[in-house]
Amino acid sequence: MKISAFISSMLLLTASQVSMANGPPVNPASKAPHVIDLAEANKLVTLPLHCVETAYPYKTGVVLASAADLQEPSVLHPIFYGCFDWHSAVHGYWSMVSLLRQFPQLTQSAEIKTVLQRNLTAEKVAQEVDFFSKAINASFERTYGWAWLLKLSDELHAWQDPMAKELAANLQPLADIIVTRYINFLPRLLYPVRVGEHTNTAFGLSFAYDYAVNRNHIQLQQLITQRAKDYFLQDKNCPINWEPSGYDFISPCLEEIGLMQRILPQEQFLPWLNRFMPELASPAYQLAVGKVSDRTDGKLVHLDGLNFSRAWNLYALARQYPQYNHLRNVADQHMAHSYPNLIGDSYEGGHWLGSFAIQALNSAKP
Numbered sequence: 001m002k003i004s005a006f007i008s009s010m011l012l013l014t015a016s017q018v019s020m021a022n023g024p025p026v027n028p029a030s031k032a033p034h035v036i037d038l039a040e041a042n043k044l045v046t047l048p049l050h051c052v053e054t055a056y057p058y059k060t061g062v063v064l065a066s067a068a069d070l071q072e073p074s075v076l077h078p079i080f081y082g083c084f085d086w087h088s089a090v091h092g093y094w095s096m097v098s099l100l101r102q103f104p105q106l107t108q109s110a111e112i113k114t115v116l117q118r119n120l121t122a123e124k125v126a127q128e129v130d131f132f133s134k135a136i137n138a139s140f141e142r143t144y145g146w147a148w149l150l151k152l153s154d155e156l157h158a159w160q161d162p163m164a165k166e167l168a169a170n171l172q173p174l175a176d177i178i179v180t181r182y183i184n185f186l187p188r189l190l191y192p193v194r195v196g197e198h199t200n201t202a203f204g205l206s207f208a209y210d211y212a213v214n215r216n217h218i219q220l221q222q223l224i225t226q227r228a229k230d231y232f233l234q235d236k237n238c239p240i241n242w243e244p245s246g247y248d249f250i251s252p253c254l255e256e257i258g259l260m261q262r263i264l265p266q267e268q269f270l271p272w273l274n275r276f277m278p279e280l281a282s283p284a285y286q287l288a289v290g291k292v293s294d295r296t297d298g299k300l301v302h303l304d305g306l307n308f309s310r311a312w313n314l315y316a317l318a319r320q321y322p323q324y325n326h327l328r329n330v331a332d333q334h335m336a337h338s339y340p341n342l343i344g345d346s347y348e349g350g351h352w353l354g355s356f357a358i359q360a361l362n363s364a365k366p
Contacts, residue, residue, distance in 0.1 A: 051084070
């Protein structure tokens with residue numbers, strides 16, 4: 001995955017810097033943009049546009065009930081068969097929709113619309129629904145892919161475009177079955193999953209909560225609110241010094257903050273935050289970036305994603321609560337460290353990291 005002259009304002013990485021991968025933190029933070037403009041959007045959108053219809057390599061997450069389940073990924077998942085795996089394909093589509101919604105004048109807008117209309121059809125959604133409807137697939141993509149599917153649906157509903165209205169309607173049956181999955185699963189999940197990868201409960205609930213609020217799905221909103229309180233309300237002194245684990249692409253501590261910020265009113269959230277991570281209140285607070293030793297390794301490159309996901313939670317906290325505005329600097333440092341690595345990235349990172357960068361930049365908006 002290569003993008004020529006990815007960010008014109010950046011200093012080019014030398015060959016020695018590339019070989020060092022993630023050595024000392026990159027300074028200054030101005031090496032990464034703080035907002036998405038049209039130029040950045042045109043560069044970022046090439047990542048998902050390249051991969052959503054790239055069938056291989058592909059990592060399947062299918063449980064086989066019989067030999068009949070040994071089928072091409074594009075047969076099992078006629079929409080989300082690209083970008084290496086199902087969930088990355090979903091947030092690849094989200095990336096295209098998010099950028100095109102913000103910048104209708106994208107250079108490749110016509111091509112993007114063609115891809116969306118070719119794939120987000122009622123017929124293909126029905127095949128995706130059929131896959132999810134099988135009992136053996138009840139836990140497929142739980143809850144990471146579920147969360148991104150609802151985020152894609154939410155983005156389509158928010159896009160004021162006649163084409164988007166049709167695409168949102170097409171996708172709705174799959175969104176509905178994902179909502180049902182959440183409603184059936186959360187009462188049975190007695191303990192939260194606190195890892196820094198796909199199954200993290202706080203992450204899985206955050207985008208789903210946004211969908212529930214924006215789509216006025218009261219049952220899902222109330223269920224997520226209650227289960228988040230059950231899981232996290234009594235937490236104290238999150239050990240962020242334990243982070244990151246070697247394969248993390250999300251921060252267990254900061255994702256929990258992001259979820260509780262959503263569900264708690266200010267008078268409850270701020271005291272909770274002061275118990276959970278009191279060190280964040282210090283204007284001198286620092287958090288070391290995650291470092292990647294080998295970007296061709298699909299697991300090790302997760303740490304670039306960690307930097308983006310940390311940034312989006314820190315930006316969101318600073319945006320809503322001015323007393324935490326100093327955390328923007330910490331977020332900027334994380335962005336500055338990993339954003340330049342989208343230049344010339346291998347497919348191991350290129351098939352998904354752009355989505356994380358877009359989410360972080362969207363969260364950085366005032």
